[in-house]
Amino acid sequence: MLDTILQQLAPTQTKLIAVSKTHPPERVLELYRQGQRIFGENRVQELVAKYEALPKDIEWHLIGHLQTNKIKHIAPFVACIQSVDSWKVLEEVDRQAGKHGRSIDCLLQFHIAEEETKFGFDLAEAMDLLQSPAFRQLQNVRITGVMGMATFTEDLVQVRREFRQLRSIFDGLRALFFQNQPAFREISMGMSGDYLLAVEEGSTMVRIGTLLFGER
Numbered sequence: 001m002l003d004t005i006l007q008q009l010a011p012t013q014t015k016l017i018a019v020s021k022t023h024p025p026e027r028v029l030e031l032y033r034q035g036q037r038i039f040g041e042n043r044v045q046e047l048v049a050k051y052e053a054l055p056k057d058i059e060w061h062l063i064g065h066l067q068t069n070k071i072k073h074i075a076p077f078v079a080c081i082q083s084v085d086s087w088k089v090l091e092e093v094d095r096q097a098g099k100h101g102r103s104i105d106c107l108l109q110f111h112i113a114e115e116e117t118k119f120g121f122d123l124a125e126a127m128d129l130l131q132s133p134a135f136r137q138l139q140n141v142r143i144t145g146v147m148g149m150a151t152f153t154e155d156l157v158q159v160r161r162e163f164r165q166l167r168s169i170f171d172g173l174r175a176l177f178f179q180n181q182p183a184f185r186e187i188s189m190g191m192s193g194d195y196l197l198a199v200e201e202g203s204t205m206v207r208i209g210t211l212l213f214g215e216r
């Protein structure tokens, strides 16, 4: 399955985040041995346990909602936090990254789905954040793009519309706040059920769990 997905992603050079949540480290190692290096987890405790158990050249992405008091546990090693959904979280990531003398790449998570349970900014909130003087003071985070989850539905027209919305949020933010900053380039969208659609709509990173590891 890994090879098939990689072949599908190759023409657009879309990155694959293998979402290993709930699966044991041995399963991660299987994919690692096939060459996969980027893995995603949605819980801090599980992420830390896998980081400790597995090879250190794995690039770990946090993709789930983050409580501020847990950020310190992943700050020493996490490569990217895709689920930054508030100023409070971003500020604390900056503080903890600073303690370790590093900078952490972050994606701003946007609420594009119909469901109310999914976390994330709307465009106005994100613009307020990016315009604020406090944001400009941050030294240990780098905003590298946006992330979003589409509605869990069979309605592909709707899913496509939501991906387009995220793409246009990305384009707008880039034009307003990130001109001349090539590091702002990621649109993380697409999961097992909708990643091909996401790639068509400009995804640069897909987050795939079930297709690679089986049902959770």
Ligand SMILES: *Cc1c(COP(=O)(O)O)cnc(C)c1O
Residues within 6 Å of the ligand: 019, 021, 042, 063, 064, 149, 191, 192, 193, 207, 208, 209, 210, 211
């Ligand atoms: C679990 C999860 C995924 C992967 O979902 P699958 O449908 O198993 O591919 C992707 N993104 C986020 C944010 C997740 O929590």
